[in-house]
Amino acid sequence: xxxxxxxxxxxxxxxxxxxxxxxxxxxxxxxxxxxxxxxxxxxxxxxxxxxxxxxxxxxxxxxxxxxxxxxxxxxxxxxxxxxxxxxxxxxxxxxxxxxxxxxxxxxxxxxxxxxxxxxxxxxxxxxxxxxxxxxxxxxxxxxxxxxxxxxxxxxxxxxxxxxxxxxxxxxxxxxxxxxxxxxxxxxxxxxxxxxxxxxxxxxxxxxxxxxxxxxxxxxxxxxxxxxxxxxxxxxxxxxxxxxxxxxxxxxxxxxxxxxxxxxxxxxxxxxxxxxxxxxxxxxxxxxxxxxxxxxxxxxxxxxxxxxxxxxxxxxxxxxxxxxxxxxxxxxxxxxxxxxxxxxxxxxxxxxxxxxxxxxxxxxxxxxxxxxx
Numbered sequence: 001x002x003x004x005x006x007x008x009x010x011x012x013x014x015x016x017x018x019x020x021x022x023x024x025x026x027x028x029x030x031x032x033x034x035x036x037x038x039x040x041x042x043x044x045x046x047x048x049x050x051x052x053x054x055x056x057x058x059x060x061x062x063x064x065x066x067x068x069x070x071x072x073x074x075x076x077x078x079x080x081x082x083x084x085x086x087x088x089x090x091x092x093x094x095x096x097x098x099x100x101x102x103x104x105x106x107x108x109x110x111x112x113x114x115x116x117x118x119x120x121x122x123x124x125x126x127x128x129x130x131x132x133x134x135x136x137x138x139x140x141x142x143x144x145x146x147x148x149x150x151x152x153x154x155x156x157x158x159x160x161x162x163x164x165x166x167x168x169x170x171x172x173x174x175x176x177x178x179x180x181x182x183x184x185x186x187x188x189x190x191x192x193x194x195x196x197x198x199x200x201x202x203x204x205x206x207x208x209x210x211x212x213x214x215x216x217x218x219x220x221x222x223x224x225x226x227x228x229x230x231x232x233x234x235x236x237x238x239x240x241x242x243x244x245x246x247x248x249x250x251x252x253x254x255x256x257x258x259x260x261x262x263x264x265x266x267x268x269x270x271x272x273x274x275x276x277x278x279x280x281x282x283x284x285x286x287x288x289x290x291x292x293x294x295x296x297x298x299x300x301x302x303x304x305x306x307x308x309x310x311x312x313x314x315x316x317x318x319x320x321x322x323x324x325x326x327x328x329x330x331x332x333x334x335x336x337x338x339x340x341x342x343x344x345x346x347x348x349x350x351x352x353x354x355x356x357x358x359x360x361x362x363x364x365x366x367x368x369x370x371x372x
Contacts (some may be wrong), residue, residue, distance in 0.1 A: 023073045024125045026313045030073040044071045044094055046079050047331055056331035059094045059101045070120045075127020080146050082120055087111045089118045091145045107151030109143055121165040126172040135161050142196060156196020166215040176201055178211045187212035204228040204245055216263040221271035223260045234258055236293050238271045250298040256282035266316030275338040277320050279310040295341030304334040
């Protein structure tokens with residue numbers, strides 16, 4: 001799952017929120033909420049998603065939070081909070097404690113004068129660690145801010161300006177980042193068990209900008225955005241495969257932006273069968289797309305009212321769970337079964353298992369390439 005910067009308003013404008021992140025196992029989520037009807041105070045809120053019905057627990061501290069405060073759910077139900085206090089980034093774990101909110105301080109990171117900001121990465125697959133990026137002028141610092149033995153730890157310093165963040169395995173060892181270096185942006189893999197060793201992950205052409213948007217560890221499916229076909233296109237590939245990156249025509253919509261936000265898990269060795277959820281933004285509004293690489297068809301569906309746009313998760317059985325908030329339903333999830341593709345083509349033979357260490361897709365030929 002990805003932690004996306006979003007802002008939503010419940011019906012009537014009573015509650016606003018920023019940011020919504022879901023744990024990798026889909027058990028919990030967290031967001032920062034502003035209750036405009038109760039003193040306009042900002043506070044973290046945890047959602048429990050793995051029970052019979054979703055429910056939310058407010059986690060207000062001793063004082064209101066700032067609107068830019070970062071929150072991230074952990075697999076044990078606690079919520080990581082990142083506060084900017086003067087020239088430091090302070091971290092703590094919040095948890096329900098009777099009528100109050102318990103808080104476990106984790107330490108702080110000094111603000112780097114060379115860095116733009118310290119930004120939390122999407123939840124780690126192991127659920128017990130949390131990481132953050134500090135992007136500087138010429139390099140990027142990767143911090144372990146929760147799960148370390150002695151508070152926040154500097155894990156690696158990567159040459160270039162990094163953004164994004166996608167996990168490539170189920171252990172939380174391999175992290176993919178989009179690195180801007182010498183005028184080009186390429187996705188690279190960072191090995192957290194080898195001191196932050198960096199290796200090439202995506203290089204479709206030498207002169208293209210190749211970004212990794214999502215990765216599924218079970219199937220090896222990669223969702224990619226690249227300008228290699230002549231302009232920015234959404235494409236897909238398979239981790240460790242020598243097959244070319246493909247840019248489906250069905251993922252091109254006139255006057256609309258498409259962003260993937262969730263991939264169906266559990267499809268081991270079957271990347272072409274994975275259902276992918278997409279956020280579609282246009283002048284008419286925001287709605288949901290569902291697509292499979294093998295089906296070559298984009299299904300477009302209305303989003304539930306109050307959808308926390310760009311967030312959701314798949315069950316292994318192919319049900320898309322979309323969180324939404326309205327005045328009548330302050331914590332709710334709409335379950336959407338993946339539609340069947342019309343006359344689907346037979347899926348290709350299963351891909352070979354992805355290598356333990358990412359293998360670059362390399363300069364494989366492009367299908368459907370168009371001149372710039």
